[in-house]
Amino acid sequence: MSDKPNMAVIEKFVKLKLKNTETQEKNPLPSKETIEQEKQTGES
Incomplete structure (x- = not known):
């Protein structure tokens, strides 16, 4: 058997x-909008 x-x-x-x-x-x-929404909810 050879390779x-x-x-x-x-x-x-x-x-x-x-x-x-x-x-x-x-x-x-995720879209840019989804990323921005998650950033905003994480900061609050």
Whole structure:
């Protein structure tokens, strides 16, 4: 077993057979408005 991939297998790989998937961000960053609101509530 070597760490190098088998080039014959890689050459046969066809990207067109892959399924197209939609990505969804699991942890979106808060907006500037949300950050400002939290800063204001933290100062009070």
